Amino acid sequence: MALLKLAMTMAVLTETLGYTAQNCPSMIPENERQDCHLEHGASEAACAARGCIWCESSYQGPPWCFFDDSCGDSSTCPSCIPESQREDCHPDPGMTESSCAARGCVYCSSTTPNVPWCFHRYACSRVDGVIPEAQRVDCHPEPDANKASCEARGCYWCPASSEEAPWCFYNRNNGAVVDPDNSAGGTGGDGGCLPEADRIDCHPGEGASQSQCEALGCVWCESSVPRTPFCYLPPDRGYQVVGSPVTLPNGFLFTLQRVGGEAIFGGEVDPLAFLVEFQSDYRIHFKFYDPNNNRFEVPLHIGTPGQPLDSPLYSFDWTNDQTFNFRINRRDTGSVLFDTSIGGLVFEDQFLQIATRLPSAKVYGFGEHEHKSYQHEMDYHTWGMYSRDQPPVYKGNLYGVHPFYMCVEEDNNAHGVLVLNSAAQDVTLTPAPALIYRTIGGVLDLYMFLGPTPENVVQQYTEAIGRPFMPPYWSLGFQLSRYGYNSLATLRRTIDQIRDYDIPHDVQFGDIDYMDEQMDFTYDPVTFAGYPDYVRQLRNEGLHFVSILDPCITTERSNYRPYDLGQQMGIWINESDGRTPALGKVWPPGASVFPDYTSPRCHDYWITLCREFFDVIPYDGLWLDMNEPANFGSGSLNGCNQNRLNQPPFLPKIFGDLADNTLCPDFKTSIGNMYDTHSLFGWAQSPPTFRAVQEASGKRAFVVSRSTFPGSGKYTSHWLGDNWSQWSNLKNSIVGMMEFSLFGIPYTGADICGFIGDSNYELCLRWMQLGAFYPFSRNHNGLGYREQDPGAWDAEFARISREVLLVRYTLNPYLYLLFHLAHTEGATVVRPPLHEYVRIWNRSRDKSGKDSSLMRC
Numbered sequence: 001m002a003l004l005k006l007a008m009t010m011a012v013l014t015e016t017l018g019y020t021a022q023n024c025p026s027m028i029p030e031n032e033r034q035d036c037h038l039e040h041g042a043s044e045a046a047c048a049a050r051g052c053i054w055c056e057s058s059y060q061g062p063p064w065c066f067f068d069d070s071c072g073d074s075s076t077c078p079s080c081i082p083e084s085q086r087e088d089c090h091p092d093p094g095m096t097e098s099s100c101a102a103r104g105c106v107y108c109s110s111t112t113p114n115v116p117w118c119f120h121r122y123a124c125s126r127v128d129g130v131i132p133e134a135q136r137v138d139c140h141p142e143p144d145a146n147k148a149s150c151e152a153r154g155c156y157w158c159p160a161s162s163e164e165a166p167w168c169f170y171n172r173n174n175g176a177v178v179d180p181d182n183s184a185g186g187t188g189g190d191g192g193c194l195p196e197a198d199r200i201d202c203h204p205g206e207g208a209s210q211s212q213c214e215a216l217g218c219v220w221c222e223s224s225v226p227r228t229p230f231c232y233l234p235p236d237r238g239y240q241v242v243g244s245p246v247t248l249p250n251g252f253l254f255t256l257q258r259v260g261g262e263a264i265f266g267g268e269v270d271p272l273a274f275l276v277e278f279q280s281d282y283r284i285h286f287k288f289y290d291p292n293n294n295r296f297e298v299p300l301h302i303g304t305p306g307q308p309l310d311s312p313l314y315s316f317d318w319t320n321d322q323t324f325n326f327r328i329n330r331r332d333t334g335s336v337l338f339d340t341s342i343g344g345l346v347f348e349d350q351f352l353q354i355a356t357r358l359p360s361a362k363v364y365g366f367g368e369h370e371h372k373s374y375q376h377e378m379d380y381h382t383w384g385m386y387s388r389d390q391p392p393v394y395k396g397n398l399y400g401v402h403p404f405y406m407c408v409e410e411d412n413n414a415h416g417v418l419v420l421n422s423a424a425q426d427v428t429l430t431p432a433p434a435l436i437y438r439t440i441g442g443v444l445d446l447y448m449f450l451g452p453t454p455e456n457v458v459q460q461y462t463e464a465i466g467r468p469f470m471p472p473y474w475s476l477g478f479q480l481s482r483y484g485y486n487s488l489a490t491l492r493r494t495i496d497q498i499r500d501y502d503i504p505h506d507v508q509f510g511d512i513d514y515m516d517e518q519m520d521f522t523y524d525p526v527t528f529a530g531y532p533d534y535v536r537q538l539r540n541e542g543l544h545f546v547s548i549l550d551p552c553i554t555t556e557r558s559n560y561r562p563y564d565l566g567q568q569m570g571i572w573i574n575e576s577d578g579r580t581p582a583l584g585k586v587w588p589p590g591a592s593v594f595p596d597y598t599s600p601r602c603h604d605y606w607i608t609l610c611r612e613f614f615d616v617i618p619y620d621g622l623w624l625d626m627n628e629p630a631n632f633g634s635g636s637l638n639g640c641n642q643n644r645l646n647q648p649p650f651l652p653k654i655f656g657d658l659a660d661n662t663l664c665p666d667f668k669t670s671i672g673n674m675y676d677t678h679s680l681f682g683w684a685q686s687p688p689t690f691r692a693v694q695e696a697s698g699k700r701a702f703v704v705s706r707s708t709f710p711g712s713g714k715y716t717s718h719w720l721g722d723n724w725s726q727w728s729n730l731k732n733s734i735v736g737m738m739e740f741s742l743f744g745i746p747y748t749g750a751d752i753c754g755f756i757g758d759s760n761y762e763l764c765l766r767w768m769q770l771g772a773f774y775p776f777s778r779n780h781n782g783l784g785y786r787e788q789d790p791g792a793w794d795a796e797f798a799r800i801s802r803e804v805l806l807v808r809y810t811l812n813p814y815l816y817l818l819f820h821l822a823h824t825e826g827a828t829v830v831r832p833p834l835h836e837y838v839r840i841w842n843r844s845r846d847k848s849g850k851d852s853s854l855m856r857c
Contacts, residue, residue: 024055026068031724031757035063036159052159067159077108086119120158138166138226141380166226193221194232197432200344200355201229202264204438205650217261227380236260238323238345239272250309251277252316255291256324265649267349269293274324280305281312282451282460284328288347288354288444296442296676298420299598300711302464313450328448335359335409338417338448342434351650353438354446358407361433365405365416365742368398368708371735374832378429384654386424387679387707389630389661391722391756392729392736397654399628399721400708401679402743403427405435406457412838416457418464418710420445422679426652440648441676454835455827462744462826466714469690470823471747472700474544475621475717476812477506478805479778480789483755486513487527488534495538497791501798504805507544509623509780510535518587520549521562521613532617544620546704547613551597551627551685555583556590562609563593571595571602573674576641576666583638584631584663591637594629594663597684598677599670603691610692621702622689624716627682628662628707635659641666645675682707686715704776708745717747717776725754725785730767737774737830746822746829749776753788761797764788768801772808775815775829 036052047054047065054065089105100107100118109117139155150157150168159167202218210220213231222230239256246253254274273291278284283305289295314337318326323345328338337359344355361378369383370392384397392398403419405427419425423441430436437444449460462468480498485491491508498505514531516522523531535545553562566572572581572593583591595602610622640646640659645666651657658665658675665675677684682705693701705716712718720736723729733750740748752771753764759781768790771777781788790801821827828835 024053026053026055026066028066028068029757030057030062031726033057033062033066033068035065036067037063037065077106081106081119083110083112083115086116088116088118089120090116090118136166136169137224138169138228139224140166140168141223141227141229193223194219194235196223196225196228197430197434198342199229199232199430200342200353200436201231201428202233203229203231215262216264229380233344234260235343236322238325238343239347241318241320241324242271248277250279251275251285254318254324259323263348264346265348265351269347269349272347276316276326277304278309278312278316280307281310282449282456283464284312284314284316284448284450286326286446286448288345288352290347290443296423296672297445298422298442298680299671300420300465302420302447305463313452314448330409330413330415330450330452333409333411333413335411335413337407337409337415337450342432344436347444350440350644350648351438352440352442352444353436354444355434355436358433358435359409360407361431362408363405363429363433363435364408365402365739366427367402367739367743368400370394370396370398370732371739372732374735374738376429378431378433380428380430382426382428382653384424384426384652385679386652386654386658387628387682387709388655389626389628390655391724392720392732395653399706400682400712400718401425402708402710402739403437404461404710404743406454406742408454408834408838413452414454414457414838415451416449416461418447418449418461420447420710422709423676424648424652424654424658424679426654438650438652440650440652454838455831458742458744458828459826462713462822465711465744467824467826468713468744468746468819468822469703469715469717470700471717471819472620472702473812473816474506475702475747476775476815476819477544477777477809478504478772479507479509479546479776480505481509481511481778481780482787482789483511483781484513484783484785485511488529488531492534494787494789494791495543498789501791501795501802503790503798503802504809505543507546507620507778508538509546509548509778510617511548512550512587512625513783514547517554517557517589518550519554519557519560519562520552520588521609521616523617535617535619539618539620545618546621546623546702547617547619548623548625549610549689550587550625551595551629551681552584552586552588552592553595554588554590554592555581557588561612565609566593566595566605569601569605571599571605573663574668575636575638576664576668578668582636582663582667584636585633586626586630595685596669597681597688602670603688606685606688607692607695610689611696614696618697619693620697620699621704622693624682624685624689624703624705624707627685627705628678629681631662634661635664636667640664645673648675679707680709683709683712686712690715708743710743713743713745713747716745718745719776719778719780720748720750722755722782723751725757725759725763725781725788727763729754730763730770733770733774738832741828741830744826746819747775748830749774749778751781752777752779753781755780755782756785757782758786759788761793764793765797765800768797769804772801772804773811775819777805777808 052065053068056064089103090100095118097107105118105120107118140150145168147157155168157168202216203213208231213220218231219234220231237260240259242255242257256272256274258268258270269290273289275287315329315331325341327336329336339357342355342357344353346353363376364374366383385401386397387401388397390396390398406414406416408414419437421439421442423439425439428436449457451457512518514523514528516524573596574580575582581593586592646664663674667674669677686705689703690701703716708718737748753759753767779789790798818829822829
């Protein structure tokens with residue numbers, strides 16, 4: 001559920017057009033805001049400088065700095081920009097209101113002399129002509145561009161309506177263009193510059209400058225190619241082999257020493273060990289680690305396949321010229337699948353990086369994000385991965401972490417790669433084509449799966465991380481939920497209405513509004529009086545019931561067994577001293593503590609409470625929410641210490657800092673700091689919950705989890721989070737389902753009709769028609785929004801919903817077979833056509849450049 005802001009205390013700063021959620025003058029609904037400051041570091045002043053409006057939001061997700069022409073008095077001037085800050089958009093003669101509008105600018109008359117009547121919609125630089133957004137060439141690809149830094153380069157600043165268009169770009173009318181073939185400012189062995197596609201960023205943080213770059217022993221070379229780093233690693237920077245590698249029964253062990261330049265962030269690991277294991281004919285494992293110090297490694301057991309090495313699909317070779325590099329090749333075609341000769345290997349205490357050339361630009365995977373297409377774009381897009389309570393938004397790091405990708409080679413063979421790391425991380429995809437992976441902890445632990453078909457890749461991947469669980473047949477039926485029934489009477493009326501229309505309905509969910517003060521393992525004895533008996537009645541009538549649980553236990557209610565038992569067993573996540581329970585604020589009253597699911601004692605605690613709860617409210621499945629873990633504050637109620645874990649020298653491209661909306665990174669679990677284990681929280685919670693459902697019900701378990709990690713699919717399903725009631729979210733749900741099939745979690749779906757915002761008739765009806773074929777087919781929406789279940793509209797809506805759901809029910813035996821194949825062989829359930837017709841898919845996409853985003857169930 002979207003996080004409610006605990007306080008709206010910031011004063012109204014009228015000089016910078018800043019407002020709280022309560023007094024915001026904008027008429028734009030919060031869920032329709034278009035972000036005016038996509039980069040980190042938004043502030044009221046920076047927002048106003050862009051001519052945008054700053055309004056806090058009433059819940060997490062909507063941007064606070066957004067575009068809004070309606071903030072002015074539309075009867076006089078539909079703009080927020082003061083007359084003194086207007087930038088002339090039509091300096092040439094012949095300006096009219098229509099010609100101004102044709103340039104995408106604002107027309108607003110003025111009685112003040114020399115004030116332009118036609119001006120840029122946002123705070124833009126002055127220019128002698130208008131450059132269309134589609135023709136802009138990025139002049140400031142580094143993060144945190146602003147108007148001043150942009151104009152200091154002789155470039156033109158103007159916010160864009162498109163997410164892809166740069167805001168700082170070369171002003172071709174004024175001649176301030178850098179020739180990409182002969183860029184000025186470069187240094188290097190012969191004074192030349194590396195091609196843009198081959199550059200590995202040497203200053204991945206913010207605020208790079210030529211002096212800082214060269215102080216690191218790196219190369220500074222400007223470029224007009226969008227998003228290209230100006231500061232990049234030289235080719236002689238990296239590691240070299242010391243002596244000869246040790247030959248192992250199925251691989252090699254190398255000792256490496258660092259060469260070239262200064263450490264980027266300090267704490268370089270030297271020497272460095274590199275292990276290569278030939279685990280099977282179709283799997284190769286390679287890992288960089290510190291041979292002298294233990295570093296955190298993800299406790300996911302990946303065993304070696306039972307079959308002995310017979311005829312490997314791959315070969316491994318390496319060189320030691322300038323720096324150590326290695327390649328993994330496909331034997332029968334010669335395709336180079338992994339090639340580190342592009343450079344960029346760094347292994348420091350809190351900054352680890354590996355880069356590889358790719359055999360093609362057909363790359364899929366990495367998550368959890370809102371991707372607009374199944375196949376990635378390869379123009380220096382960076383995707384951060386760090387689990388977060390974050391409604392789907394472009395470039396946001398969402399609820400789970402899945403550092404796994406699949407690449408379809410030019411000859412239509414496919415391979416996949418897992419980077420087994422749980423620290424905050426990001427990946428940049430470049431036009432070489434190549435990818436650059438960065439993380440701030442652990443080791444560089446990689447597994448490659450040789451396929452050679454896309455379906456083989458997923459089968460081999462799930463063999464390693466765990467096959468998906470087998471869902472019970474009833475879970476393939478239509479499911480209904482909402483946050484905001486608020487009373488048993490409303491829940492009864494909703495279910496009766498569904499039955500009156502004869503709409504198929506197999507599963508009902510209970511959200512936190514059934515709880516007493518939103519506390520786990522309780523129900524409200526007033527608004528939900530008689531709830532346990534009603535649930536038993538529904539189950540006797542053939543309906544199945546799923547109850548929600550949040551991993552936050554209040555400390556402020558006496559005789560509350562979940563807290564008292566947890567105190568007795570000592571199973572909480574602790575502060576950095578390892579003894580004091582960490583305190584946060586979530587849904588229950590007062591301060592909350594958080595179970596440490598990495599502890600075996602916590603498994604016993606959780607299973608005990610779940611079994612006891614079954615005796616109160618019998619359930620058929622459990623729904624795990626807020627398990628990133630979410631925290632409405634930052635770090636804890638006591639704050640976070642100032643240290644390198646809580647404030648690392650490098651921050652991957654994620655929203656906020658490491659403690660934002662969660663716990664402090666230096667807090668302790670049984671297996672390590674939250675710095676390393678944060679994104680494992682939901683993964684660790686799933687196995688004991690799965691076991692608890694089995695033991696309590698005596699039947700096949702059904703668990704739904706919001707936060708996931710590689711291996712989660714063995715125990716849990718997933719929904720795509722607190723989505724928006726928007727057409728774009730309907731479309732993007734198809735991409736999300738295909739990606740989670742790739743990640744080994746095939747039982748997936750989006751909230752039908754959307755969770756945040758009021759749905760509308762046409763959108764909800766079309767979403768019911770699509771969602772009827774989601775593996776996880778559930779209509780669910782949020783607190784305070786209009787009812788959107790299929791019985792809430794009219795008879796025609798109900799008829800269409802019933803008919804399409806009946807089609808789904810005729811397909812359920814086939815869908816059940818697909819899940820059995822997923823459970824036993826690792827096959828996908830929702831899949832794109834490329835899993836069936838890879839050659840046809842790639843030929844058609846090569847021509848169109850777009851995904852058809854079709855699925856097969």
